[in-house]
Amino acid sequence: MRQELLSDYERDAANAALPIYTVKENEIDSCDAPEELISLAQFNGFNGEAGGVYADGKAVLLGVGDGSDPFISAAAAEKLPKGTYVFATSAGADEANLIALGWLLGTYRFDRYKQQKPASACLVAPENADIGGVRRAAGAITMVRDLVNTPASDMGPSAMEHTARNLAANEGAQIEVITGEELLAQNFPMVHAVGRASVDAPRLIDLRWGDENAPRLTLVGKGVTFDSGGLNIKGGAGMSLMKKDMGGSAHVLALAGMIMAAKLNVRLRVLVPAVENAIAGNAFRPSDVLQSRKGLTVEIGNTDAEGRLILADALAYGAEEQPDLMISMATLTGAARVAVGPELAPFYCDDDALVSALEEAAVKNADPVWRMPLWRNYEAMLSSSIADVNHISGGGFAGSITAALFLKKFAVDADRWMHFDIYAWRPKAAPGRPTGGEAQAIRALFDVLSKRYPAA
Incomplete structure (x- = not known):
């Protein structure tokens, strides 16, 4: 598997990672993201719908809808361009594992018979994630x-x-x-x-x-x-x-x-x-x-x-x-x-x-x-x-x-x-x-x- 998930020892090389902020649907005003990013996202019609992604080159907004999909991070892996990213908010161990696993699931392609565009975005795994377990x-x-x-x-x-x-x-x-x-x-x-x-x-x-x-x-x-x-x-x-x-x-x-x-x-x-x-x-x-x-x-x-x-x-x-x-x-x-x-x-x-x-x-x-x-x-x-x-x-x-x-x-x-x-x-x-x-x-x-x- 390609290195779509960076582990702890690689964090120092990922200081320039773009932060990802999660946004519930219709709750963008309460998001902790930079105000400029929020304003631009609203102007362009982003409202936090599940799987929606908005980026300005400095940070990313990921829509999580009602928050019920534990693997919504996959949407970011599927849609973001080549680069290194990190989720801006901390998470407990179970949630961190699901975020990291969701990201890897977003990189899956069945390409044995038909060429598929590969995922190119890379995630710095959440601090509490069990990297080995997630990869298994x-x-x-x-x-x-x-x-x-x-x-x-x-x-x-x-x-x-x-x-x-x-x-x-x-x-x-x-x-x-x-x-x-x-x-x-x-x-x-x-x-x-x-x-x-x-x-x-x-x-x-x-x-x-x-x-x-x-x-x-x-x-x-x-x-x-x-x-x-x-x-x-x-x-x-x-x-x-x-x-x-x-x-x-x-x-x-x-x-x-x-x-x-x-x-x-x-x-x-x-x-x-x-x-x-x-x-x-x-x-x-x-x-x-x-x-x-x-x-x-x-x-x-x-x-x-x-x-x-x-x-x-x-x-x-x-x-x-x-x-x-x-x-x-x-x-x-x-x-x-x-x-x-x-x-x-x-x-x-x-x-x-x-x-x-x-x-x-x-x-x-x-x-x-x-x-x-x-x-x-x-x-x-x-x-x-x-x-x-x-x-x-x-x-x-x-x-x-x-x-x-x-x-x-x-x-x-x-x-x-x-x-x-x-x-x-x-x-x-x-x-x-x-x-x-x-x-x-x-x-x-x-x-x-x-x-x-x-x-x-």
Whole structure:
């Protein structure tokens, strides 16, 4: 990442930085900026609207609207010309981190296929900001966005493996990958079934890092690199965003990168079942009964509910080590989007203390989450007359909950389990958050994990 953020030791070289003054909408008269700047801004129609920027070469006014956007600093990074800037007012540690992170988010460009004008402004980080932590978070968000934004032609199962191998090499982790027919030999029948129709073979990516005697933390991410719906094929509109169906794997790899860079005291394991849900003569079918690693037989109600099948085998594998904590992340159900929309990350967890810690971290880090219920009465919706369980409920009720209840059957041996049914996409742009792939909940999760498993 370029030096858009200057750290403490570089401050002496940034004495000439232009100050940035924040202005709430219609409250410019109470701003601490120089009177001349305020007068010129008013004359030119600036009134503090969110994301508005006015500069005179000596100082800058940044409109923050009603002050509710914690990342409004991104608007300045996006709009200001080349130069060095500093926020004129002091901030507490949490606010300083969000200001610095917002600035870095404002410099993000997805330019793999189309040249983009790069951001050129540089910020002297607020005094209380954790520079290393902010850069880790920005790097993780960039990783998620880049992976999700990349089309399936360049981000199939083999490309996902390449990404994981690069991460392992950079952080000194070990990695093993089980591919194609070997999945059957090593008892991952549902991963194989979902991905076998693709020319890019299905695989299970298994990354390990850290002291073998440290508490075990296992991350499991859904890696459906493209979801056609299988034989229950999606319509064109439903298929148009399915390059993002590997968003869960992007999230756990990025979170793993943060954990390893911060050297948290964990025995980390990352499991990514990477498949393309394609259509061919050997595709799995509605009404098939699949064997699972857990030993449960699973009736297929709809081939477009494939993500929970590959996660089930991976969760069962991860739970065999009885980790202290297992976290799964997946772009799993449209029902979750109907329930909470695209910005909230709904999650499931039975551990109240862990839930409280996450909810507190979500507020602190402006990384919103929402707890959903693992309502046991709905397990009956997953009943099957010919198999141990059907993987869908077959009705319109509680789709995200029944998906989580299905997964819980395979995660049960872990000491504690947390599942996220994320969207991984921003449909409407905001400062520092362009339309496209988006990271959800990983900053809040890292905050919780860094307290639970602090670095030595």
